[in-house]
Amino acid sequence: xxxxxxxxxxxxxxxxxxxxxxxxxxxxxxxxxxxxxxxxxxxxxxxxxxxxxxxxxxxxxxxxxxxxxxxxxxxxxxxxxxxxxxxxxxxxxxxxxxxxxxxxxxxxxxxxxxxxxxxxxxxxxxxxxxxxxxxxxxxxxxxxxxxxxxxxx
Numbered sequence: 535x536x537x538x539x540x541x542x543x544x545x546x547x548x549x550x551x552x553x554x555x556x557x558x559x560x561x562x563x564x565x566x567x568x569x570x571x572x573x574x575x576x577x578x579x580x581x582x583x584x585x586x587x588x589x590x591x592x593x594x595x596x597x598x599x600x601x602x603x604x605x606x607x608x609x610x611x612x613x614x615x616x617x618x619x620x621x622x623x624x625x626x627x628x629x630x631x632x633x634x635x636x637x638x639x640x641x642x643x644x645x646x647x648x649x650x651x652x653x654x655x656x657x658x659x660x661x662x663x664x665x666x667x668x669x670x671x672x673x674x675x676x677x678x679x680x681x682x683x684x685x686x687x
Contacts, residue, residue: 563683568678574661577664587679593655599684600647603679617659630662
């Protein structure tokens, strides 16, 4: 079972934060993909995997931390952009929440903290290219692509 230490609290993957009083309401959800790489040449933001890299979560009126962890590369010295969609609405500006010129993205961590209203929400990671192919590795247990949403109350 995976663990994450966040602000001094220990979170078990798929579980609650340890050490939080009953009724604390923190929750975490994650999706791990190891079944094949993802590629795009789209110059507009698109879902990385609209069927499998999706988290449906009912939250309180709270903040959520959205994380994308993995590795990947671009063809040549082209740019890659990353963003997150909440209920179909992108969260970043024209360039997303992160935009860079990576020849090779080894062990990247992309995240953003957003406030959401109480209710059911759909969370998805997105990416885009800038003139060449962007490839995200997700082909094995050693190169997984991980998407997580952590509600923080």
